[in-house]
Amino acid sequence: MAGISFSEVRHTYRPPRGKPVLALESVSLDVQDREFVALLGPSGCGKSTLLYLLGGFIPVESGAITVGGKPVNGPGRERGIVFQNFALFPWKTVRQNILYGLEKQGMAKVEREKRTQDLVELVHLKGFEDSYPSQLSGGMKQRVAIARTLAVEPEILLMDEPFGALDAQTRALMHEELLAIMRRAPKTVVFVTHDVREAVYLADRVAVMSARPGRIKEIVDTKLKSNARGEELLQTREFNDRVDHLWKLVRDEAIRAQGAHE
Amino acid sequence: MAGMMEPARRESLLTALRVGSGILFFGAWQLTAMSHVFSEFLLPSVPVVAERLWHDLVSGDLVSGIVLTLIRTFIGFALAAVGGIILGVSIARVPLVRWFFDPLVSAGLPMPKVAFLPIFMLWFGVFDTSKILMVAFSSIFPVIVEAWAGTQNIDKYMTWSAMSLGVNRHRFLWEIALPAALPQVFTGLQVALPIALIVDIVCEMQMGGEGMGGSIMTDMRFADSPGVFAYIVAIAIVGMVLVKAMEITRRRLLLWHQETQTA
Ligand SMILES: Nc1ncnc2c1ncn2[C@@H]1O[C@H](COP(=O)(O)OP(=O)(O)OP(=O)(O)O)[C@@H](O)[C@H]1O
Ligand SMILES: [Mg+2]
Numbered sequence: 110m111a112g113i114s115f116s117e118v119r120h121t122y123r124p125p126r127g128k129p130v131l132a133l134e135s136v137s138l139d140v141q142d143r144e145f146v147a148l149l150g151p152s153g154c155g156k157s158t159l160l161y162l163l164g165g166f167i168p169v170e171s172g173a174i175t176v177g178g179k180p181v182n183g184p185g186r187e188r189g190i191v192f193q194n195f196a197l198f199p200w201k202t203v204r205q206n207i208l209y210g211l212e213k214q215g216m217a218k219v220e221r222e223k224r225t226q227d228l229v230e231l232v233h234l235k236g237f238e239d240s241y242p243s244q245l246s247g248g249m250k251q252r253v254a255i256a257r258t259l260a261v262e263p264e265i266l267l268m269d270e271p272f273g274a275l276d277a278q279t280r281a282l283m284h285e286e287l288l289a290i291m292r293r294a295p296k297t298v299v300f301v302t303h304d305v306r307e308a309v310y311l312a313d314r315v316a317v318m319s320a321r322p323g324r325i326k327e328i329v330d331t332k333l334k335s336n337a338r339g340e341e342l343l344q345t346r347e348f349n350d351r352v353d354h355l356w357k358l359v360r361d362e363a364i365r366a367q368g369a370h371e
Numbered sequence: 372m373a374g375m376m377e378p379a380r381r382e383s384l385l386t387a388l389r390v391g392s393g394i395l396f397f398g399a400w401q402l403t404a405m406s407h408v409f410s411e412f413l414l415p416s417v418p419v420v421a422e423r424l425w426h427d428l429v430s431g432d433l434v435s436g437i438v439l440t441l442i443r444t445f446i447g448f449a450l451a452a453v454g455g456i457i458l459g460v461s462i463a464r465v466p467l468v469r470w471f472f473d474p475l476v477s478a479g480l481p482m483p484k485v486a487f488l489p490i491f492m493l494w495f496g497v498f499d500t501s502k503i504l505m506v507a508f509s510s511i512f513p514v515i516v517e518a519w520a521g522t523q524n525i526d527k528y529m530t531w532s533a534m535s536l537g538v539n540r541h542r543f544l545w546e547i548a549l550p551a552a553l554p555q556v557f558t559g560l561q562v563a564l565p566i567a568l569i570v571d572i573v574c575e576m577q578m579g580g581e582g583m584g585g586s587i588m589t590d591m592r593f594a595d596s597p598g599v600f601a602y603i604v605a606i607a608i609v610g611m612v613l614v615k616a617m618e619i620t621r622r623r624l625l626l627w628h629q630e631t632q633t634a
Contacts, residue, residue: 184531
């Protein structure tokens with residue numbers, strides 16, 4: 110079981126120079142097993158920080174985070190993460206990047222080559238298997254990062270603006286691919302985005318965060334009743350009401366975030 | 372602009388420029404020699420030096436000198452490379468090692484290592500061991516510093532990615548830290564190699580024992596100025612070849628790196 114629970118999580122960054130930054134203040138949020146939750150909020154409100162804590166990359170100092178009932182203690186393979194800045198291995202080709210996690214799992218060679226090829230096709234990078242990250246566009250790198258994370262089939266997927274660098278068309282394609290993957294092998298997903306429509310389209314619930322220090326301001330149910338998909342769904346009243354509602358929440362916080370900086 | 376040209380044309384233009392600078396240099400040398408401002412002893416003419424170079428080449432003296440110098444240089448350099456990388460990586464990753472070596476490296480880096488020459492002669496004598504150790508000691512510092520910096524500043528997110536994909540502490544060094552630091556480590560090696568050559572030749576000049584530095588001193592004692600100049604030219608050529616070879620190796624090795632991509 111891969112439910113996630115944040116309870117009163119607080120995080121302060123203490124840079125070696127400069128004063129401490131309170132990034133998160135008492136975040137509480139429960140994500141059910143196989144639920145898709147999107148995090149929305151103004152830049153700098155602590156969305157990435159929340160993912161890093163859940164990923165086990167930075168220690169939880171105050172409050173508690175549990176996964177499947179067990180407290181998070183360091184990174185684990187069951188929690189795959191796609192970083193905002195891709196974090197690919199630049200000395201490895203596209204293929205080698207995707208293979209890396211499979212090698213670490215000790216998967217047989219034939220099998221992992223096959224899985225890698227499938228993933229390359231899934232993220233539409235056929236023909237670029239032997240390219241190095243420095244030879245790819247931002248959007249292509251992002252897709253390699255997604256493939257690398259999906260390769261090891263984590264139960265929980267943490268995604269930090271994974272489609273941020275893609276054009277609208279590729280992004281729409283990737284949305285469908287992601288949803289298809291979720292249908293085939295359902296996962297618990299925490300998905301950070303700035304795109305309100307993307308959040309409503311993909312997520313079961315959307316958590317809106319306040320300006321820094323981050324808190325959960327409101328959680329909006331976005332599991333839509335309509336059976337429509339793709340373009341059609343985007344036209345429905347239900348979809349657009351949710352988007353409008355979330356827009357207002359996000360905008361208010363964005364304005365507050367601006368005010369705080371001036 | 373050279374940057375706007377197609378690669379093949381740009382390459383041939385660059386070659387022409389390089390050859391041009393050589394022609395200009397030797398032309399100026401020859402003109403100065405012919406002007407007789409300096410005596411033929413102080414500045415022998417280009418053909419005299421070239422002839423001498425040819426003579427030493429045919430007789431085999433030059434080749435054996437170069438080989439001897441290169442062997443010492445490479446052994447010393449190899450010691451510096453291996454030792455420097457191990458030390459640099461350990462400093463970056465083991466706090467106790469860092470605590471101990473940080474001040475030593477800071478003090479040793481700007482120090483003129485040749486100042487230790489007399490001490491090395493006393494400790495290790497004037498033969499190969501002494502020269503090789505002197506070379507290693509002089510050229511190890513840039514390797515330490517670059518290996519240290521390279522493995523210290525590995526992108527946090529790349530480290531996290533590797534961790535979440537299941538790398539363990541031991542494999543991390545080999546699979547992530549070292550490849551990530553390779554460009555910087557190689558920069559250290561590129562700085563170290565010319566130092567190794569210089570120090571080896573200085574050692575040969577001070578301690579004797581043949582090699583190119585030794586031959587210069589022998590010719591000097593016999594007031595054989597074309598011989599001295601011939602060896603200076605030979606050293607310059609050997610140095611240039613080494614530097615170029617390192618550049619080519621770098622390009623091969625770092626195919627993946629940003630710097631290697633075509634603009
Ligand atoms: N390493 C760090 N040291 C100090 N402060 C940090 C550090 N990382 C983040 N912060 C601060 O913590 C706050 C939250 O950062 P975080 O990256 O989590 O925001 P975010 O919501 O992901 O923003 P964005 O949408 O722009 O990616 C920011 O105000 C930032 O200045
Ligand atoms: Mg972020």
